[in-house]
Amino acid sequence: MNKFRSHKCNELNKKDIGKDIILSGWINKKRDHGNLLFIDLRDNYGVTQCIIEKQNKNFSELEKIQLETVIQVFGKVVNRSKDTINKELETGEVEVSIKDFKILGTCKELPMPVFSDQEYSEEIRLKYRFLDLRRKKIHENIILRSKVISFIRNQMHELGFLEFQTPILTSSSPEGARDFLVPSRLNPGKFYALPQAPQQFKQLIMVSGFDKYFQIAPCFRDEDARADRSPGEFYQLDLEMSFVEQEDVFEVVEKLLVNTFKKFSKKKLMFNKFPKISYSEAMLKYGTDKPDLRNPLIINDVTEIFNRDDVSFEIFKKLIKSGSKVRCIVTKNTKNKPRSFFDNIDKWAKSQGASGLAYFTIENDKEIFAKGPIGKFFSKDALREIMKKTLAEDGDSIFFACDKQIEVEKIIALARDKIARDLELINENIFAFCWVVDYPMFEIDSQTNKINFSHNPFSMPQGDTDKINFEKPLEILAYQYDIVCNGIELSSGAIRNHIPELMYKLFSVAGYTEDQVNEKFSGMISALSYGAPPHGGIAPGIDRIVMLLANEKNIREVTMFPMNQNAQDLMMNAPSKINEKQLKELNISLNLKK
RNA sequence: GGGGGUGUAGCUCAGUUGGUUAGAGCGAUCGCCUGUCACGCGAUAGGUCGAGGGUUCGAGUCCCUUCACUCCCGCCA
Numbered sequence: 178m179n180k181f182r183s184h185k186c187n188e189l190n191k192k193d194i195g196k197d198i199i200l201s202g203w204i205n206k207k208r209d210h211g212n213l214l215f216i217d218l219r220d221n222y223g224v225t226q227c228i229i230e231k232q233n234k235n236f237s238e239l240e241k242i243q244l245e246t247v248i249q250v251f252g253k254v255v256n257r258s259k260d261t262i263n264k265e266l267e268t269g270e271v272e273v274s275i276k277d278f279k280i281l282g283t284c285k286e287l288p289m290p291v292f293s294d295q296e297y298s299e300e301i302r303l304k305y306r307f308l309d310l311r312r313k314k315i316h317e318n319i320i321l322r323s324k325v326i327s328f329i330r331n332q333m334h335e336l337g338f339l340e341f342q343t344p345i346l347t348s349s350s351p352e353g354a355r356d357f358l359v360p361s362r363l364n365p366g367k368f369y370a371l372p373q374a375p376q377q378f379k380q381l382i383m384v385s386g387f388d389k390y391f392q393i394a395p396c397f398r399d400e401d402a403r404a405d406r407s408p409g410e411f412y413q414l415d416l417e418m419s420f421v422e423q424e425d426v427f428e429v430v431e432k433l434l435v436n437t438f439k440k441f442s443k444k445k446l447m448f449n450k451f452p453k454i455s456y457s458e459a460m461l462k463y464g465t466d467k468p469d470l471r472n473p474l475i476i477n478d479v480t481e482i483f484n485r486d487d488v489s490f491e492i493f494k495k496l497i498k499s500g501s502k503v504r505c506i507v508t509k510n511t512k513n514k515p516r517s518f519f520d521n522i523d524k525w526a527k528s529q530g531a532s533g534l535a536y537f538t539i540e541n542d543k544e545i546f547a548k549g550p551i552g553k554f555f556s557k558d559a560l561r562e563i564m565k566k567t568l569a570e571d572g573d574s575i576f577f578a579c580d581k582q583i584e585v586e587k588i589i590a591l592a593r594d595k596i597a598r599d600l601e602l603i604n605e606n607i608f609a610f611c612w613v614v615d616y617p618m619f620e621i622d623s624q625t626n627k628i629n630f631s632h633n634p635f636s637m638p639q640g641d642t643d644k645i646n647f648e649k650p651l652e653i654l655a656y657q658y659d660i661v662c663n664g665i666e667l668s669s670g671a672i673r674n675h676i677p678e679l680m681y682k683l684f685s686v687a688g689y690t691e692d693q694v695n696e697k698f699s700g701m702i703s704a705l706s707y708g709a710p711p712h713g714g715i716a717p718g719i720d721r722i723v724m725l726l727a728n729e730k731n732i733r734e735v736t737m738f739p740m741n742q743n744a745q746d747l748m749m750n751a752p753s754k755i756n757e758k759q760l761k762e763l764n765i766s767l768n769l770k771k
Numbered sequence: 772g773g774g775g776g777u778g779u780a781g782c783u784c785a786g787u788u789g790g791u792u793a794g795a796g797c798g799a800u801c802g803c804c805u806g807u808c809a810c811g812c813g814a815u816a817g818g819u820c821g822a823g824g825g826u827u828c829g830a831g832u833c834c835c836u837u838c839a840c841u842c843c844c845g846c847c848a
Contacts (some may be wrong), residue, residue: 210811211804226808244798261806269808286799292809293797295783300840373848400847432789519779528775633848638775742841 181249181281187223187267193254195270200225200248200568201281205292207256214240216275218250221316225268225329227252229275239278243585245308247282247290250275272642299733304747306738316750318735324724325441329414329719332433338391338416341613343378345371351697352634354398357409365764371397374716377701379417380635380673383712384704391416393719401742404731405665405721408744411732413668417714423656423672426713427451427612430660434667434717438608441726445472447609451660455615464504466616469664470609474599477567479503479577487556493535493579503579504589507567509594511574512538512548518599522576525595531578531588539564545571583623589709593649594664600680604704608725615639619650619686632657632689635680635701636671637713642679650686660717662725670715677705 179203189198200627205219212231216239217224227250229236242248252273263269289301291311296357300308310316330340347492348378349356349370372378374396382390394415402408418659431451440444447470459466462475479501483493511518519536526534537549539560547555555563569575576596578589597603618638620631630648636655638645645653656672674680680702695702723735733739740746 206808208807208810209804213805213807215807215810219809224808228806230805258806260809263808265808286781290782290798292811293782294796297782298778298840301782350848354846360843377848398847401845403840403847406847630848635848743839 185222186218186220186225187703189225189254189271189273190272191256193763194256196254196743197252197276197627199249199251200227200271200273202247203291204244204246205246206605207240207242207244211608215248218248218273219311221268225733226263227275228255228272233275235275235278238273241287242535243284243289244281245282245284247284249279249281251277251279269570274336279408299741300747303733303739303741306748310737315624315734316725318727318729319737321441321727322735322737325376325437325723325726326719328437328440329433330393332414332436333391333414336389336429336432338526339386339387340392341382341390342392343372343382343394346619347372349379350377352630354400357397357399360763360765362762373398374413374718375415376635377698379415379714380675380701381704382708383417383419384675384707386419386710388419389417390714394716397653399744402740402744405724407720407732407736407739408741408742412719413716415714415716415721417712418711419710421672421711423614423658423713426715427658428670428671430670430715430717431610432662434610434722437722438726442608444606444608447607448611450613452609453612453614456613456617457615459613460586463587464588464593465562465660466613467661467666468611469552469603470611471603471605471607471663472593473602474506474593474597476504476593479505479563479566482559482566484572485556485559485577488554488559490535490551490554493577496579500581501579502585503577504585505563505567505575505577506570506589506593506596508576508600509570510572511600512540512572514525514574519574522592522596522599526578526588528703529588529591531580531584534588534592535577536574539571541571548666549574551577609664610660613659614657615654616659617651618653618657618683620656621651628687630683631655631667633671633693634684634687635673637674638679638683642676647682647686656713659682659716660715665721665725666718667721668717669714670713672711672713675705675709675711676720677702680705 181199183199184193186200187204189658200218202218202220205217205224208215214229214236216227216229217416220225248304250273252275254271255268257272287308288305289297289308291308297309310319333340344368346359349358349368350373353373356373359369359371361369375394379390391554392415394413395410396413397410400408403649416429418429435446435449436711452470454468456466459468461478462468480497482488483490483497483503488494493704523533523536535551537547537552539550540546545557545560546552546761547560563569563575578592578593579586581587617631618636619628621627632655636657638657639656641655657669658671659669660667674683681691683696685691722733724730724732727735729735738746740747745751
């Protein structure tokens, strides 16, 4: 028998009555009746009620003991009378009558209670993360995370993938996010970078002939945090396959995600076969490349209708002349909604920095007409045209936004979400996955007016490689895809460009010379020149998958030891200063701003 | 870098129009209590009202500055 325990705190039941047992765990809660003391003992597995009476020599010491002290209990399992059974507890039919006990770990006065449903500030939770992690909800989230990762590993092995580790100290790359840098002692003045993703390595693994690779890979990006984005590090299910087309990658990922989400959540999947939406369609219909398909509202472009002579809404007409677009959202059967419903949405839009949302409601008084602030600007014909275009009917309302394309997409996408939430159109008990495909290879940087890679410079452009028109780079589409669930981007991936000559051409469009490409991506270019297989892959975000499964909105709720928004670890005091000797070894001197 | 929110006891929070000695619950300490499972009852201790400055006879409350945490924008191939 183990020195510390004969049973775990979830194990004892009626069959064990009469047995002498040993339990070890934390004191979750005490209930002191003066001559009778109840102690709820907790471990990772559950809670067992222990009981001691005044006659016992240990009574007064146990009565004084702090919550969260770790103790070992020697006792006998006893029956509970019918009216004292606790159905909430796995062990609730029995209790342990304490004979003796031993303190294994003392506990000072707690900075935050462990046994409580109260919410605490992030500051205190992160500083005392080890206490926070004892609490039920987050403890279960972390266990869920472990199970999900283990399940995914098994699935990947079953699907024929091999897991490999890739370097953590690697080289800085010019594209993408800001790198975390590590100075090199042996190479003065030079720096390693932590990988933003094992992107180049996984392609090199394919060139090395391993066919199917995966890794639960740590990724490091020095970018500012969000609720769903940890500063510093996060994990991806990184995978790559040789001799595949886009569809082959989709098949693997769909299988994996369907299995995982069915196993770990009670929520239903909206689609077992994930719909594919092109990037341009997503931007038009949803205003974003991460559409929440639980939301039934669809955006329409009605710019043309506002150009008609029988539409006299001059504000929009003027904006359209200077290049703006009009996008709209139809809400079904909202003619009886109170004025405040519409006003709130307009007010909300203004708070989001838009000039507001114009709207009218379609009503029928013998003849159809538009009622509302801008209704009077439309002729019957124009109104019918809008209804035809947007499939709006009598009783529906239409909200309009007008701005430059990028701006109007942004605000109408937010409005789509806001309106759906106000009308409670989103079913929270569903996972709606979709693929967003056909991303453009390049985009224009709005600040510098230069052409940049819009996603990944290593993606394969679509079409016959001989016939790609490099004169119109913005029209080149890539075999580049994202997977989105409930409006959350889970991952992006691509079929890679394994042809060096084509890569040089694409990089030259983005302003890189051949020499620059050779210098920055020497390993990759070299590898692709010695017989590279066609290959492609994807990298779903583990943290976000677990977030969805745990039904959490904040990534720190599924991360064991996260940093705060300023990328500090309050428990470990990271980052921290280093001493002169360390700096000297690294040939580094500090030049801090006052 | 910018915008919003929050900051009062160890923890979670209340604190009215600027007005007496800043309150509650949990926790801590002490006492009572033999069937609780958020046990109950009584008492005690515990406060730089985030910090600094200002207005005022008087500031937790109003004004300015600043710090911390958080949410969002920028950023995130």
